[in-house]
Amino acid sequence: MYDRNPNPDPNPAGRPSWRASQDVDSGSESQPLLSSDASRGSRRSFGVGVMGLTFDSETSDFEAGRSDTDKSTQPLVFANQYQYRNSKPPRVGGPGGDGGLGLGSPQYRYYTQLPPRDFDGSTLLTGQKAASVAGPVFVPYLPPVIPEGGKQNSIVTIFAVWNTIMGTSLLAIPWGMERAGLGGGLLLVVGMGALCLYTTWRVLCVHRLHGSDASDAEVPELCRKLLGRWAELLARVFSLVVLMGAIIVYWILMSNFLFHSVDYLHDEITGVSPVRWENASSVFTPVKCHLLTGTGGAAAEPQPEALALGGLQAATEDDSSFRRWWNLNTNVPIYLVLIMAPLMNFKSATFFTKFNSLGTLSVLYLLIFIVVKSTAWGVNLDMSDETSVHYSPLFSVSFPATSGMLALSYFIHNIIISIMRSNRRQENNGRDLSIAYFLVTITYVFIGSVFYISFPLAKSCIEDNLLNNFESWDPMTVAARAFLFFQLVTVFPLVAYMLRSQLCTMFLGHIWPGRLPVLSINALFITVCVLFAIFLPRFGTIIRFTGAISGMVYIFMLPVLLHLASLQRQGKLTLVTTLLHMCIPLIGFANLVAQFFVSD
Numbered sequence: 266m267y268d269r270n271p272n273p274d275p276n277p278a279g280r281p282s283w284r285a286s287q288d289v290d291s292g293s294e295s296q297p298l299l300s301s302d303a304s305r306g307s308r309r310s311f312g313v314g315v316m317g318l319t320f321d322s323e324t325s326d327f328e329a330g331r332s333d334t335d336k337s338t339q340p341l342v343f344a345n346q347y348q349y350r351n352s353k354p355p356r357v358g359g360p361g362g363d364g365g366l367g368l369g370s371p372q373y374r375y376y377t378q379l380p381p382r383d384f385d386g387s388t389l390l391t392g393q394k395a396a397s398v399a400g401p402v403f404v405p406y407l408p409p410v411i412p413e414g415g416k417q418n419s420i421v422t423i424f425a426v427w428n429t430i431m432g433t434s435l436l437a438i439p440w441g442m443e444r445a446g447l448g449g450g451l452l453l454v455v456g457m458g459a460l461c462l463y464t465t466w467r468v469l470c471v472h473r474l475h476g477s478d479a480s481d482a483e484v485p486e487l488c489r490k491l492l493g494r495w496a497e498l499l500a501r502v503f504s505l506v507v508l509m510g511a512i513i514v515y516w517i518l519m520s521n522f523l524f525h526s527v528d529y530l531h532d533e534i535t536g537v538s539p540v541r542w543e544n545a546s547s548v549f550t551p552v553k554c555h556l557l558t559g560t561g562g563a564a565a566e567p568q569p570e571a572l573a574l575g576g577l578q579a580a581t582e583d584d585s586s587f588r589r590w591w592n593l594n595t596n597v598p599i600y601l602v603l604i605m606a607p608l609m610n611f612k613s614a615t616f617f618t619k620f621n622s623l624g625t626l627s628v629l630y631l632l633i634f635i636v637v638k639s640t641a642w643g644v645n646l647d648m649s650d651e652t653s654v655h656y657s658p659l660f661s662v663s664f665p666a667t668s669g670m671l672a673l674s675y676f677i678h679n680i681i682i683s684i685m686r687s688n689r690r691q692e693n694n695g696r697d698l699s700i701a702y703f704l705v706t707i708t709y710v711f712i713g714s715v716f717y718i719s720f721p722l723a724k725s726c727i728e729d730n731l732l733n734n735f736e737s738w739d740p741m742t743v744a745a746r747a748f749l750f751f752q753l754v755t756v757f758p759l760v761a762y763m764l765r766s767q768l769c770t771m772f773l774g775h776i777w778p779g780r781l782p783v784l785s786i787n788a789l790f791i792t793v794c795v796l797f798a799i800f801l802p803r804f805g806t807i808i809r810f811t812g813a814i815s816g817m818v819y820i821f822m823l824p825v826l827l828h829l830a831s832l833q834r835q836g837k838l839t840l841v842t843t844l845l846h847m848c849i850p851l852i853g854f855a856n857l858v859a860q861f862f863v864s865d
Contacts, residue, residue, distance in 0.1 A: 416689040419697045425684050426677065426701035431628055431708070433518060434674040437805055438713035439720070440729040441671065444863075445664035447648070447657050450713060453667050458706040461675035462699060464824035464849070469694060471827045472682050475834075484679045488823060491830040496823065501771065503818045504679065508764040509793070510811035515757045516794035517802050520601055521730065522750035524593040525737045531587060532738065551736035554726035598798035602791055605757060609787045612777055614762040617755045627752055634741055635712055635731075639719035646718045657717070657724050665859035666809050672856065673812025674709065675702075678819045729805025729865060761790055805865045813857040821853025 417425075442450035471487060485504075488496035590596065608617075647653040677684075685694050720727055720734075728734050735742040765786050766776045773782065797807070825846045832838040 417687050418689055419693055422685065422688045422697050423701045423704070425687075426681070426698065427704045427708075428628075429680070429684060430675060430677050430701075430705045432674070433514065434670060434808055435628065435631055435709075435712060436518075436730050436732065437670055437808060438674070438709050439716040439731050440727050440805055441667040442713040442717040443724050443727040444661060445667040446659050446661040447646075447714070447717060448659035449661060449664045450667055450717070451710060453664060453671055454709050454713065455706060457668060457671040457675055458702055458709075460849070460852075461672075461678075461820055462702040464820050465678050465681050465702075466695060466698060467824045467828045468678055468681060469685060469698070471824075471831050474831055476682070483682070484819075484823065487827060491827055491834075492823075496826070499818060500679070500823060501767075503815055505764065505767060507676075507811060507815045508760060508767070509790075510807060510815075511760050512757060512764065512790060513794050513797045514804060514807050514811075515753050515760065516598065516601065516605075517798050517804055517807070518730070519605075519750055519753050519757065520593065520598045520798045520802070521733070521804075522746040522753070523601060524591070524597045525732075526743070526747050526750060527591065529737045529743055531591070551739040551742075552720075552722055552726075552734050553736055554722050555728055555733065556723075556726060594799060594802060598795045598802075601798075602795065604754065606787070606791060608754070608758045609761050609790070610780075610784065611758070611762075614759045617759050627749060630745060630748065632712070634745055635716050637741065639715045642719040642721045644718055645721050654723050663863045665856060666805065666863045666865065668856050669809030669813035669816075669860050670805065671709075671812065672816030672820055672853075673808050675705065676812065676815060676820065678824060729803065729808075761787070764790070803865055810860055813853075813860045817850070817853035817857045821856075822850045825849045 441453075444450070445453055468484065468487075471491070475487060475490060485497045485500040488500050645655045646657055647655045648657055648659060650656055681698070685691075685698065688694055688697060716731060717724065717727065722734075726734065732742055732745055737743070765783065768786060769778050769782070770776055777783065801807070829838060829843060829846055832842065
């Protein structure tokens with residue numbers, strides 16, 4: 266939030282000058298895989314998500330026309346413990362049972378979710394405002410220390426946007442290439458990136474023109490102002506949908522990583538290890554195909570052919586008992602409750618923000634992982650001989666799975682205002698946003714195409730979680746699973762906290778309505794996650810449907826409707842503009858419908 270500078274510099278554009286308030290700051294929405302100490306943006310989608318995954322955003326330096334008496338720029342008295350320790354303004358009286366605080370207003374809902382500062386006042390520990398994405402997907406963005414003056418240069422802004430969009434969808438990009446074909450996959454990655462860039466920029470433009478109040482700093486409030494109450498409700502509901510999709514995906518991935526990590530330790534300790542190739546041609550390519558070994562899980566017992574090939578003895582009776590009680594698709598998701606349930610019941614999730622830097626290491630390790638494996642494999646691609654094991658079609662009719670996934674992979678719309686408002690030169694927002702999306706597109710193209718082209722087995726073997734294509738004993742894969750598991754264990758409570766906070770604030774009026782309601786809500790979250798992990802443990806299915814659903818609302822529909830409503834208010838709306846822009850929601854609707862006609 267920003268206060269008007271009492272001594273503003275001359276501004277030729279007539280735009281009011283602002284200074285960063287020392288009392289308040291934006292709540293965090295989601296954590297990028299890479300973090301920057303200068304980043305002020307906050308998230309989701311995964312919204313997403315980001316989810317996300319992501320999430321409602323806050324005020325922006327685009328805002329104009331605020332009066333010096335605008336009370337929305339100052340925090341109100343809080344009805345709960347979530348307030349700044351050094352900011353306690355006197356209670357403002359007024360009509361209503363809330364003492365004039367406006368407990369049902371968007372401003373109050375925002376401020377009651379602002380976290381405390383650390384005791385030294387230097388660090389914003391956590392943010393409670395959930396954003397709608399994923400993110401990609403899904404890894405929430407938590408802003409670190411804010412630079413003095415509250416402004417950051419273009420490089421830091423670009424870095425923040427790029428890192429915020431990145432998420433666990435990186436694991437599914439090669440699978441998306443396989444679903445669409447090499448040519449179709451590349452076209453979709455570039456096309457969806459361009460479309461998401463355009464609609465994201467439209468959100469910023471609408472906020473610059475109409476975000477005159479603190480309550481209008483978020484997409485839901487912009488929707489209420491320009492489109493009506495129905496649009497605001499739609500935006501808030503789908504924010505919850507994306508966050509719910511995020512925690513489901515996290516639970517599935519954590520179950521997968523935990524299963525394989527413990528399975529590896531068991532095999533090493535007991536000496537009952539799976540087949541390991543010793544010849545030079547295979548030592549760097551311990552890959553497997555789900556068409557032969559199942560979807561992501563190790564076989565309950567080694568196949569006879571594999572045992573003969575490796576000269577191993579049959580699994581012992583003790584090992585069979587272990588496999589019976591340690592199964593990826595039955596009891597491991599339930600065992601995970603013992604780890605995660607206690608972490609979800611804290612009043613504050615500030616402790617977990619101390620592991621923000623793990624996101625940086627995650628994406629760097631994945632890049633190194635893919636480069637090392639692909640270099641060892643070489644090129645394994647044949648686009649002419651359909652009988653070749655390395656044959657790859659240029660296009661595939663199952664491309665909607667890729668477009669649904671990419672809608673989530675590029676999702677940042679509901680938190681972009683919060684990130685870009687910290688840019689020192691607001692006139693460069695369009696350029697910086699374009700550069701950030703370009704870098705994201707290049708990253709996706711590199712990871713997807715390099716892994717796809719070099720994959721040594723049939724392309725149909727590529728999993729929606731690329732780590733499932735590697736044997737559990739592969740050293741780099743073991744390290745990746747263990748590292749990502751620990752990261753998700755620290756991220757999951759934050760995302761669940763955001764989801765719970767939004768639900769409690771929306772329906773109960775308090776971020777902490779009491780221990781019993783919180784325990785009940787957390788139990789509901791865990792039950793849903795466990796059921797999905799047991800009966801639908803399909804990472805790709807969930808992210809493509811979450812992306813298609815949230816994308817239809819936040820990428821394809823709301824930005825376009827906001828833009829058209831803005832043009833109408835300015836008297837600039839034309840029939841041609843309306844017809845052209847209404848094609849975008851139709852694309853989003855078609856993308857959602859198509860998800861029901863393709864399989865993983």
